[in-house]
Amino acid sequence: MSTTVKRVYGYLAEFESASSLYKASEKVRDAGFRKWDCYTPYPVHGLDDAMGIKRSILPYFVFFGGLTGLATAFFLAYITQVGIYPTVVQGKPANIFTVPAFFPIMFELTVLFSGFTTLFGLLGLCQLPRWNHPLFASRQFHRSTDDGFFIAIEARDPKFSAEGTKGFLDEIGGANIELVEDDGN
């Protein structure tokens, strides 16, 4: 007999179709839950509104990431091409008015830095990469990549209660409701 204390992750409930999941998630949203998520085999249009997800702050990171790229490229080109080692091509002067020559590199580094900020900002906000997710302990959860539509409400949500949340999921049409425990991997 195991003596390990397992931590409760939350409840997982299955829904029969994308539309019933959509309607159920509106009810979860209206019930005021915060720490919960939907799991579907494919993107469901409008689900983020039904879940009440606010806009991500990622675009602001990207904007400033892009500005950083722009400034980096400008100073890189300006310091090397004007300050340290001016290259005279076709008799063109090397000064601030030759900035059009730097535009391609400024454009490219803006795009590159924006791309990096998007990728790493996204990974950071999603808390990825990670080794495991507590929901992987569920035996039915693998169907979320095949034909299963799931809602999981986490135990750390302030509104969570062992009996109340189970009853609530049942009430909004969830099937196969399962208490998922973190198996500690």
Add this chain to the structure above:
Amino acid sequence: MGHMVTSADIPVDGEKIDGNKLQRIRTICGGIMVGGIAISFPILIAGMFVSDKAQGSYAYSWLYAFFFFTTLSLGGCFWTLLHNVSNSGWGVSVRRVMENVGFVFPFMIVFAIPFLFPQVQEFLYEWMAGHRSVPDNTALEDHLHHTNHLLYLKRWFLNIPFWYVRFFGYFAILGLVIYRLRKLSIDQDNDPNPGTKRLIRARRDSSWGVPVFALVLTFLSIDLVKTLDYKWFSTMWGVYIFAGSALNSMAVIILVTIALRRMGYLKNVVGPEHDHLMGKLAFAFTVFWAYISFDQYFLIWYANITEETRYFILRNTEGWNYVSLVLVFGHFVAPFLLLIRQDLKRRNGYMIIVALYLLGMHMIDVYHMIIPERGPSVGLVVDGKPELWLNGSFFGDIIAFVIVGAGFVFFLLRNIASAALYPNRDPRILESANVHN
């Protein structure tokens, strides 16, 4: 939109605009157009009432006004074609507006009539004057061969008969394309058994319509604007004009859809999602315009070839330099920042201001293409330097702009009033009305 739009929300016979609401503005615009043409054509063609210099100056003003509004209508053709050929569902509810803006293009030939007259051409197109200076056609080749070798080599394209053929060809061919597409769309509105037949037909016709459009836009802009200086060439010219026309035509489409909704139409099928999508397209084409116009500048600046640099040397001389700088910051940086936010693109009041601002920048852009050539062509040479700016010529620009603009609005309103405001029996109208992005 709070609920899903269903077929119960779509009127069976379509939504038509109440003609009386537009009657007054149509009468005013039509009056300005007819009166303006009645005064302008004699000035342009016969030089009546004014001096030679003012006649030449006004020819440039007229070209400016004509070309500005032609690019807007060409953009309408582009959006219609693109919408059909890409099999888009999102924009079915605004497609009729695109078609209406595009279908102004064939009517623009009314304003192009002066360009057919040698009296106007002699001010605008130096190469035509060069060709006409030799009365005997058989001696022309020989003459050009000895006096102007560049023009001699370009004679296969830059010759007067071919120019006239091309000129009518542009309006006839693209006019036919947009007429057929709009007709397919309108016929659907009254068909008791609307199916997907016309949808597929429109897609098929648009697939060859796109290259036709590209050729017409490129060569129309070459023939009317680029050959103001026949020595100059730029491989970016066609796509540069295209970038500006697609962007600003989208600004017109945004303005028309907002205006129609403020008048109480289109409410069931167009919402903030469409505003957002159209705002995104305007944003994309702001960046595209900057990319292309900078490329044109950059290639010429770097290559430093005599025939190419003249265009930008002229436009970076004295006052024109400020106009060039205004374009850099006003046509790219400002709209880029204005359009970058998602929530603002969904606000109609905000988008009205941005769309009008974009059109204002397009006015400066087209001005910057055409008008700098006016001083050196029409003005005098004082102390070995050509006049860059003709005093008083600005009034001509404003007058021509108002006249052609009134005509553009008149024909646009004619198109809007002549059919339902959205394709109510299109198979994908509900998909478009409920679009989500």
